[in-house]
Amino acid sequence: MLDRPDLLGFSAEDPLFTRRQVTSGAVDASVRPVRDVMREPLWCARATPIREAARLMSELNQSCVLVRFDDRLGILTDSDCRRRVVTGEVPVDAPVEAIASTPARSIGDTESSADALVAMVTHGVHHLVVIDVLGQPVGVTRVFDLSSAEIRHPLAIRAAVDHASTAGELAEATRLLRPSAVELFDSGLEPARVSALLAAITEAILVRLVALGDEPADSAVSWLVLGSVARREPLPCSDLDTAMVWSSPKESADESRHPLQVAERVVAAFEATGLRSCPDGANASNPLFNRSLDSWTTAARRWRSDPDLPGALLLSAIVTDSRTVTHLALGRALTERLREGELTRHFVDLMLREALTRKPPTGFVRDFVVEESGDHHGELDLKRRGLGPVVALARWAAVAARIPVCPTPDRLRQARHAGLLTPDQTDTLLGAHDDLFRLVFRREIDTLRLGGTVSTYLDPKELDGLSRRHLRQSFQAVAAVQRRVESQWASRIG
Numbered sequence: 235m236l237d238r239p240d241l242l243g244f245s246a247e248d249p250l251f252t253r254r255q256v257t258s259g260a261v262d263a264s265v266r267p268v269r270d271v272m273r274e275p276l277w278c279a280r281a282t283p284i285r286e287a288a289r290l291m292s293e294l295n296q297s298c299v300l301v302r303f304d305d306r307l308g309i310l311t312d313s314d315c316r317r318r319v320v321t322g323e324v325p326v327d328a329p330v331e332a333i334a335s336t337p338a339r340s341i342g343d344t345e346s347s348a349d350a351l352v353a354m355v356t357h358g359v360h361h362l363v364v365i366d367v368l369g370q371p372v373g374v375t376r377v378f379d380l381s382s383a384e385i386r387h388p389l390a391i392r393a394a395v396d397h398a399s400t401a402g403e404l405a406e407a408t409r410l411l412r413p414s415a416v417e418l419f420d421s422g423l424e425p426a427r428v429s430a431l432l433a434a435i436t437e438a439i440l441v442r443l444v445a446l447g448d449e450p451a452d453s454a455v456s457w458l459v460l461g462s463v464a465r466r467e468p469l470p471c472s473d474l475d476t477a478m479v480w481s482s483p484k485e486s487a488d489e490s491r492h493p494l495q496v497a498e499r500v501v502a503a504f505e506a507t508g509l510r511s512c513p514d515g516a517n518a519s520n521p522l523f524n525r526s527l528d529s530w531t532t533a534a535r536r537w538r539s540d541p542d543l544p545g546a547l548l549l550s551a552i553v554t555d556s557r558t559v560t561h562l563a564l565g566r567a568l569t570e571r572l573r574e575g576e577l578t579r580h581f582v583d584l585m586l587r588e589a590l591t592r593k594p595p596t597g598f599v600r601d602f603v604v605e606e607s608g609d610h611h612g613e614l615d616l617k618r619r620g621l622g623p624v625v626a627l628a629r630w631a632a633v634a635a636r637i638p639v640c641p642t643p644d645r646l647r648q649a650r651h652a653g654l655l656t657p658d659q660t661d662t663l664l665g666a667h668d669d670l671f672r673l674v675f676r677r678e679i680d681t682l683r684l685g686g687t688v689s690t691y692l693d694p695k696e697l698d699g700l701s702r703r704h705l706r707q708s709f710q711a712v713a714a715v716q717r718r719v720e721s722q723w724a725s726r727i728g
Contacts, residue, residue, distance in 0.1 A: 285327055287330045298374060301330055352431055352434055354380075355438075401507070411435060428470075456560055470675065471688040530572075541581045588626075621670050624663050
């Protein structure tokens with residue numbers, strides 16, 4: 235769609251692009267398939283003494299053994315031995331099945347190294363079993379096989395989060411998150427990969443805060459993350475939107491243990507770690523986002539059947555971008571109910587109309603549509619006016635085609651397969667999203683590095699003429715796709 239790599243002011247001489255080897259045509263190591271960095275697996279029977287398994291690992295310079303159980307695969311790592319055998323918790327002659335972790339976390343052999351690292355951070359593990367297309371284990375990959383020391387340290391932050399026993403310790407671990415984002419970016423890791431790691435650690439922080447607090451009385455509770463964290467594409471300084479679903483609690487005289495009161499304490503604790511809750515109110519501490527399973531179900535059906543209700547489209551869009559992080563069965567029950575039922579043409583039309591209210595700033599021939607007054611007079615909001623239109627269109631497609639929560643680029647590709655977007659439109663939106671996400675992400679990283687106040691606003695005068703032209707072309711291309719989708723989507727799906 236546009237000339238690259240000098241799009242949006244990134245020149246071929248930029249040190250960032252030199253590190254990524256863009257100009258040389260070399261492939262970023264993070265996109266290597268896992269099969270290229272896996273090791274042959276070492277196997278042990280369930281009854282093998284731990285002593286023997288440890289000897290085999292030492293002799294063959296391995297850090298884990300795989301163990302077959304009747305219906306699942308287990309893994310025993312050297313850290314398991316240190317944590318449970320060296321400390322005296324389990325005798326050295328006990329069978330490996332006594333301390334093997336099951337089921338072992340796995341990843342497909344065609345997945346990228348970066349995806350493997352995100353999976354490790356998400357689950358808090360240092361090893362993944364590599365499986366082939368038939369689901370059979372063909373190798374093992376370790377965090378040390380995947381990346382440099384700079385890229386590995388998100389796992390150290392994740393470990394610190396998991397082991398925090400007080401809110402103060404958790405705050406200390408959380409303070410490492412933004413400096414880590416800067417280091418990861420400076421090491422050459424793609425912004426989308428850094429973003430996914432940030433989302434995984436942010437979710438882990440929320441889960442740990444919930445664990446450190448009190449559970450509501452007589453009620454199963456599931457926490458959900460919303461928005462960019464749920465899509466696994468937050469910016470370095472994005473806030474965290476949350477929701478809660480719970481099974482109806484029994485009557486209790488202790489109001490402080492009602493789910494809403496518990497949510498208020500957790501959200502306050504989250505802010506105390508140095509991270510931000512949603513300033514617009516999309517928080518589990520808000521009754522709109524804190525409901526029983528039946529209440530959520532009733533509300534969702536009402537929004538869908540009467541999308542003209544005040545707030546119906548906005549709330550429908552918000553819950554479309556949701557990911558369950560605790561009590562998965564309850565959260566998945568909510569997801570299944572939200573996906574039940576037919577979508578009316580009126581509902582989908584209104585969702586599209588709402589998405590298309592986010593217009594790229596293409597009003598002037600020689601310049602952009604910028605803020606006319608206020609603190610950002612003469613500036614352009616790259617997140618709301620740049621990324622926003624693409625994200626909103628992808629969210630609409632996710633609703634119309636019932637696409638599960640996933641990053642915006644994945645939604646766009648699935649929208650193409652569903653017939654909602656043509657291949658050309660998909661490529662246009664993918665290119666625009668990638669370019670704008672890189673620009674906004676880099677601006678936040680630069681601000682964090684300098685210790686300034688993060689803003690998604692840009693003064694177009696900061697860009698040279700060529701970069702302004704490329705940026706304007708990107709906005710115009712997105713606007714053209716919006717117009718075509720608006721007029722053609724219904725005929726495409728018959």
